[in-house]
Amino acid sequence: MLKTIYPLVKFYLIWIAIFFLERLIFIGYFYAKIFPISLKEFILTFLFGLRMDASMAAYICALPLLLFIFKWLIPSLKISAKVLRVYSLFLLVTCCLLSAINLNIYQEWGTKLPYRAISTFLEYPYQAFISSYSSPFVLPALLMLIVFFAGRYLLNKAIKQPIQLHGTKWFVKIPVSILLIGILFLFIRSGWQTTPLNPSMAYFSTKPILNHAAVNTEWNLLSDFLHGKGSDKNPYNYMEESLAQEEILPYINKESLSNPVKILNQPKPNVVLIILESFTSDLIESLGGEPGIAPGFEKLIQDGVLFTNIYSASDRTDKGIIASMSAFPSQATQSIIKNVNKLEHLPGIGQEFLENGYSTSFVHGGESEFYNFKSYMLSHGVQKVIDQYDFPLKDVQSKWGAFDHLAFQKQIEYLNQSPQPFFSTILTLSNHEPFDLPGPPKYGSDSQANLFRSTAFYTDSALYNYINRAKQTDWYKNTLFVIIADHGHRLPLDKWDSFHPNRYRIPFLLYGDVIKEEFRGQKIDKIGNQTDLVSTLLHQLNISPKPYFWSKDLLDPNTPPFAFFSYDNGFGVITPEQSLTFDNVGKEVIYLKDKNVQDSVNQNLQTIGQAYLQEVYNQYLNY
Secondary structure, eight states: OHHHHHHHHHHHHHHHHHHHHHHHHHHHHTHHHHOSOOHHHHHHHHHHHHHHHHHHHHHHHHHHHHHHHHHHHOTTOOOOHHHHHHHHHHHHHHHHHHHHHHHHHHHHHSSSOOHHHHHHHHHOHHHHHHHTTTSOOHHHHHHHHHHHHHHHHHHHHHOOSOOOOOOOOHHHHHHHHHHHHHHHHHHHHTSSSSSOOOGGGGOOOSSHHHHHHHSOHHHHHHHHHHHHTTOSSOTTOOSOHHHHHHHHGGGSOOTTSSOOOOOBSOSSOEEEEEEETTOOGGGOGGGTOOTTSOHHHHHHHHTSEEEEEEEOSSSSHHHHHHHHHHOOOOBTTBOGGGOHHHHTTSOOHHHHHHHTTOEEEEEESSOTTGGGHHHHHHTTTOOEEEOGGGSOGGGOOSSSSSOHHHHHHHHHHHHHTSOSSEEEEEEOOSSSTTOOOSSOOTTOSSSHHHHHHHHHHHHHHHHHHHHHHHTTSSSGGGEEEEEEESOOOSTTTTOOOTTOGGGGEEEEEEESTTBOGGGTTOEEEEEEETTHHHHHHHHHTTOOOTTOTTOOOTTSTTSOOOEEEEETTEEEEEOSSOEEEEETTTTEEEEESOTTSOHHHHHHHHHHHHHHHHHHHHHHHHO
16 A cells, blocks of 8 residues: 555655755755755754645645545546646746745745735736846846756656556555544644644744744745735725825824923833733722632732733734734734734734843743734744743643643742843743633633633733743843733623724733832823834834834823724724724724713724724735
């Protein structure tokens, strides 16, 4: 039987070799940008790209495998070798053409060939042609001819004759055929881990071009097409762009509305950003939540600066990460972190800290490839990514990875060895479905709400113990802790629909000995956004927040009280006068906090929200 499937294996390995050669040419073509490169980096570029190569080769082998199975199950079926030759030749020409185009696209755009380049050519062929007229053509074409002739030679050697299969009983063929299809699916998905294959899994370096070299060009284009199809037009065009820009003007970043209040006693402290999974305001008594669930957080509030009216960008971690670290609002039906070609154009606070002499790191107890977290971090100034693969296997007991207390411990151990000043981010995971715990649940397991309360209580305990352990280090007294949730949640109250503003209300706390004593224990009630973290923080460190268009300094007395969130095809706007939610499918307001507010006020707020979402999505498209 092994002899029977050997031609398929050989066909598969030939495509792996073709992708290897493409990557080698890419590295050689951009040697001036890549070198100096160590032997280790060179090898890692190919090793980290192998998973994506294997997946793309599996996609290509899908049709040959089906033909193989049909022929195997129906021996009388005639399948000419010409079918596979034509199929292989078409794909080989396509891959070589795409790789040649990619060399020019990367030269100009700094990204691997995205779908929007293809769609632009299909929609505006003349404009696309003249735009690329000055790009070199001969050298990329010659280089890809090398790939073509090498690939054609190998494929012709592999496909010499029609598929000829003999022997084996039918009751063996059927389960073996199912097994082969299952194996192919696993190769396409790159395993049975929680997260399917994504570009993050090819990222390994703080040098973006090495990460890009590791990414398979054809796989990246296919993924970009599948994720980006239909998103090249703004579905939220409510008004003329000039009017939209005018409407949002009062609510966006102004670098110097006035002299912001300075609450720190150190000019260049260490900064630890703690992003708490699903840590909604309903868990915190000081924010009107249930008592007793987060007693540790309550103690931290007493010596910190608490912002009491902060709203998350959306209801998912992928959007919360981008809002907290890049100050970019949610794009409703899209998520920019899923699109590596776009997310790399975002600004990010990791870059700001790295450029200002900080060492940078990111710690997560789960898979850092999830939602492209790793690729985001490495492409935005984060030098070290620590995830579940850096923990002993015995510590990876949760379905999502290592429990929060172990992740906090890992961060302390790493920071004890890190040069100061440092900027380090930790993303917790335990307060997430299925609500795993390392011990018995405090509130029992009779309901999802109580499981949620229990994991929230556990995360709170882990956070408080972490702060107390940090107090024993030599870096604590010069460290600012910035604590925020990635998003809100319907639990534990289980009464907030996806359109209700309370579902998006989250805590935002500044804590540490670097806060001046007169500010400790203060509560700031100004309405704000998760995106406002960046501008508020950077102003305190005398770093310009100018690149962060959507972020406002909450400590600036002239900053207007305003918050915006979006969910699947809808958005909400919160001001002191009114809270409003608009459903884009039904084209109607579906929530008003105060029904007695004048219609003109509601209409104005709706217009502001529409303008906000329109411009956010326009910016997403332009990245």
